[in-house]
Amino acid sequence: MKLQFSQQPFRLVLMLGAIVASGLLMSNCNITPNHTELTEKNLKSETIVTGLNMPWAMAFLPDGRVLVTERGGKLRIVKGGELDPQEVTGIPKVYYRGQGGLLDVVLHPNYKENGWIYISYSSPKKEGEAGEDNGANTALMRAKLDGHQLTNIEHLYKASPNVRGGVHFGGKILFDNKGYVFLSLGERGQKENSQNLSKAQGKMVRLHEDGKIPTDNPFVKTKDALPEIWSYGHRNPQGLVIHPTTGTIWAHEHGPQGGDELNIVEKGKNYGWPLITYGIDYDNSIISDKTEAPGLEQPVIYWKPSIAPCGMTFVNSPKFKEWNGDLLVGSLKFQNLEHLVIKGNKVVKKEIIFDKIGRVRDVKQGPDGNIYVVIESTGSIVKISPKA
Helix, strand or coil, X not given: CCCCCCCCHHHHHHHHHHHHHHXXXXXXXXXXXXXXXXXXXXXXXXXXXXXXXXXXXXXXXXXXXXXXXXXXXXXXXXXXXXXXXXXXXXXXXXXXXXXXXXXXXXXXXXXXXXXXEEEEEEEECCCCCCECCCCEEXXXXXXXXXXXXXEEEEEEEECCCEECCCCCCCCXXXXXXXXXXXXXXXXXXXXXXXXXXXXXXXEEEEEECCCCCCCCCCCCCCCCXXXXXXXXXXXXXXXXXXXXXXXXXXXXXXXXXXXXXXXXECCCCECCCCCCCCCECCCCCCCCCCCCCCCCCCCCEEECCCCCXXXXXXXCCHHHHHHCCCEEEEECCCCCEEEEEEECCEEEEEEEECCCCCCEEEEEECCCCCEEXXXXXXXXXXXXEECC
């Protein structure tokens, strides 16, 4: 259902009122966020560490330390609110260009037993790899931490082909707690390859935890298709999370001008880029005159104008009981945090919290139940918690 504007504005107002009153929000509607007073009355924010250089992601170690990636290629440790001056060694060479560099860091769900740390990064082309000279693409590795050194390094996966240019690496890592790991891959600025199953660009890939390809992936038996692909038609996914109770995988991705999307990621589905989009190109030209088409998935919501979503977490904390099951999404462009109220698989409300907090690169709920936000622009991590 789509509302069509007519010459009867009063009738349109009545229709809109009826829709709001019934609680119906169509999956492809652009919901305008409201500013909340909750932050002023009930929540506080405090900076817990500064001095980071282009921080990208964080992971909480069981002993209270925090691992933080810096896009320039360094892995840092934060302990007790202090940035350890000694960086972690063993990081492979990264393609630090544009949006590329050292990206996500995630602990294995059974980290306490096996010690595996998973890291994504933009990997320069190596001899024998397909693609453009001086190019790169997103790679996944795992290792163990011994003091300030990575050991037992295993290179699990690299997207192909290598592409020159510094945009759209994706790089988000997610475990589904069923023995599989997902990695988001941007289309590296070559939008047409999002629809090409023989290339890893613009895809979600699904692997075993050791990097092997599951035999039940959707395109394993499809001629010329890469067997690691789980879904396709993505642009640049920068948020990837799993619902804490349903196990549903949610992702958000950057659109062009307008058309940032929030999607539920499912096996074998095509998410449409660039065949359908709610955005236009940066020169104001039309990418597609369609926003929907048969066989192509619609987003749960889209943002217009674009917010440049980055980082995302489901709330599942006794400290934020009213928000449990909801999403928190960071914005690079508007430098705020959005609270998305989730009912089933729909977003029924959006509100902006902590406006102008800075360019949000990562959002995670910590082991203590508080919310932690990586701020790229200030090189800091901020803790959000209830006021006493």
